[in-house]
Amino acid sequence: MNFADLTLIQDVARHGSFAAAARQRDVDPSSIGRIIAAIEEELGFRLFARTTRRMEVTEAGALYLSRIGPLCEELERAVDECRAMQVEPRGTLRISASATFGQRFIVPRLSAFREAYPAVSVEGIFSDSTIDLVSERVDLAIRLAPSINGDYVVSKLMDTRYSVVAAPGYLRQAAPLERPEDLALHRAILFPYRDYRSRWTFRDADGTVTEQNVEGDLILSPAGAIRDAALAGLGPALLPDWLISNDVDKGALQTCIAGWDVTATTFDTAAWLIYPSRSFLPAKVRAMIEFLRGSMGQGAHRETPQTPKP
Structure with missing residues (x-):
């Protein structure tokens, strides 16, 4: 059972027939019937009583619809809110950096960032200990090193000397x-x-x-x-x-x-931006990356899939 199945049940009940629900979805009515039959088999009870002339919601179906209605509304609301986060910077951004870089370089810029993006809350994790981005739910990390290797997305923020x-x-x-x-x-x-x-x-x-x-x-x-x-x-x-x-x-x-x-190590060193995935990058992360680049006067950059060394 998935979200699509739940919304299909609601559509059939709302339109009163498989044919009407199929027209609304622009699919063959027989496919709707097969899916509903499979759902009923999984549930162990009939949702709809149907004959050649009419279809009605069963007592069990009415009870089931009354319970899944609020759940579907909440799921739709969650999807809408999460999609909005891909477009508009909002939510909590967890950013990681070394203790001194975070305190001396990022913190002084947060006032301007907050003014530009008031719907974004920032959690700064500034530590010289190695932090795992996935387990610590870090959206964006900045690492100082000659290079970064692995499976995360890595982009140079600026050269350092x-x-x-x-x-x-x-x-x-x-x-x-x-x-x-x-x-x-x-x-x-x-x-x-x-x-x-x-x-x-x-x-x-x-x-x-x-x-x-x-x-x-x-x-x-x-x-x-x-x-x-x-x-x-x-x-x-x-x-x-x-x-x-x-x-x-x-x-x-x-x-x-x-x-x-x-x-003390190599002459070619840099500050690197690191984030877990390029796919579906939240707007809040994109906003912070662009803000940092703008505030540091950096030009074009290139992203490569890499992972930081421990």
Whole structure:
């Protein structure tokens, strides 16, 4: 028994005959009779008493119709509401990102998003732990990585790059920090991941790559804590541009080792949008994707089916 069967029963009762219901549906009347007979066989009772001259709803059929009527109305209402969500942004959007990216980059944009889409509620899951999109019912995730592999839909939001930065006050009293090897004279603020806490890789304008060991007595996470420590003058730090660009523009942090690209992993890194499926993408998800792209000034993008690594 399915929703189509229930609505067919209602149509036959409403029109008073198989022929009238068939005309309304533009199908052969005999097919209606066969379907109703199969439904009655499944139910174990007659819905309609019919002769060659007339058809009437049975007592059991009338009781059954009275019970399924409200159910069908609720199902139709649910379908209408869900279809509307595919067209108009509404409902609750669950978005996931790392703790610092969510707090520093997404939260400041939520006021403008709420103003543009007042019918959408946002649940932000900002954590550095790996979150399964399906089991946690996450509509949209943002991951920072060189690449994303697997079966989810993945689309690049923006490229990211890193810089070595320090507070002006720290640099005034510390040893010079102009070349990668100068880091040997500094206690850096480190991230707990292996590569971040042991060595940083530099590339000069000619493409020459140099690895530099780094040491420090402060190992902090998330990245926002490292930024705060750098602002406090506790040492140089390797931080992403999306986190420290405003601080650099205001002069609260200064870029060190200028003219060199720098990374702890790979030079080609990005922020990726990830969502479970391209099919029937809800309007609320599409709205957030377009909003983020617009607010970050990104251009065209390409979607590919992939899955994030754990």
